[in-house]
Amino acid sequence: MSKFVNGKLQICPFVVATDDLKAYTSPDFHEDYQGISFDIEAGCVMAVGKMVTVDVSKDIDDLANTPSIFNIVRNPDASCKQMLVDMSQRKIVIKLPLDDFYSYKAMSATPMAQPILNSLTIIPALVYVLEELRALSIQERSENSDSLWYKVLAKALLTQFDCDIESEDFNNQNLLVLAQKLINNPIADAFTFLTSSFGASGGDE
Template identity: 40%
Template sequence: MQINYRQYPHPVLSYFSDDVIDSDFQASLKSSKTQNTYIFEAACVTSCEGINQLIDDKKARFAFHLECPTTRFRKVFASFETNFTFQLATDYLEGKVQICSFILAAEDIQDYSVPEFHSDYEGHSFYIKKGDVLAIDAERTFFAEKEIDPLKRIPSIFSIQPNRSENALPLDMDSSGHKIIIKLSEDNFEHYKAVSLNQNLQPLLSSLIIMPALVSILEMVKNGDEQEFDLEECRWYQVINSRLKELEIDIGNKNTFSDSTLAVAQKLIGDPLNMSLLALVNFEDED
């Protein structure tokens, strides 16, 4: 829900306008998590006495709008209290969650006017409908991670598919979705399928196919290369970011990449080179 710099048909207390002067509105939302539930602790305050009086009279209330693009969940949680809590099942949230905080009209208000209005509105009042925005704070986000997520395993954030285009490259990659799609030419894909039937050669496939893709991805996120899509919306990005944090690597700080991206990729995927070489040695011994 994009709220920045929106035009309203009535004065709104906000950080991007002077409709209501010498006043501000601040809201914070802290989250904690149990196995199946998110618990949110809200704290709101406004220095606008006119709006505070409306809240005391139960004509306005504090509200938080939560929206999750991944699950398409959206809901408003509201209260007349400056401090309140609400809960939400973890199934409703996954990935990036957008949070907007407001003061909303709790009922229709015939002649809305507060002393803090800008002088341009002197002598004017406004008809406010129930649910209309009276004050707004800056939008924020947080990330909801599943406690049990099959994508926690680095190899499972990749999907290997055939590239059936006429001029297909031997190996190509698309990272714009929730998984990283590795595209193989049709011949290479057929060879891949045949080799993948041998469990002993799985590490070799990781070294040949997954490793170069992972190194390319790490170079991209390390250098902050601009993309046509929001990386943080991608589940693969969240998984890799989580694993990097376990290695004390901060994507936003290049200095924490003390090792090369090739070395980091080896750590993330579990040293497939060593296992690949052992697989080849064993394969040769069998022959």
């Protein structure tokens, strides 16, 4: 289940009765309930603790292997025939035209086709997002710090490439190369899959 946990994790502790309790009473009751007893069924919540919020930010591998910061959806605008990217939400939303979306869904059932899908969708989406961030001032970039996608990208860039997204060094990066590295260079695997599927051979003519 850990692969589904990412972003803000809210933990709320409960005290729950594990058995039926007949005529339950306690000297620690509030004075309004002193001397009163209760019949409590197993599973009843008897106390609630303070909720704690924990930030869970995963490693770079999640960018390639799970939909940790991407949400690929059908664009409800039927007139739009291009892929669009929305970075205003918790995750990066990739909107595909209707036919393309259902083609994506069909291909996503084949693990071997994932490098192709990443090359067609995730890489251009990442390039777009990285370019949009580079166009912002460092202060404006940090305004995205509450977004899950920004936290994951910032951590991946810093820990794997020693690149601080909120520094001038980020402005000098080749963003196309960086986007490919972030998801483990899927283009080579995509070509390998295509050549094997269509019986083509690599190498120079």
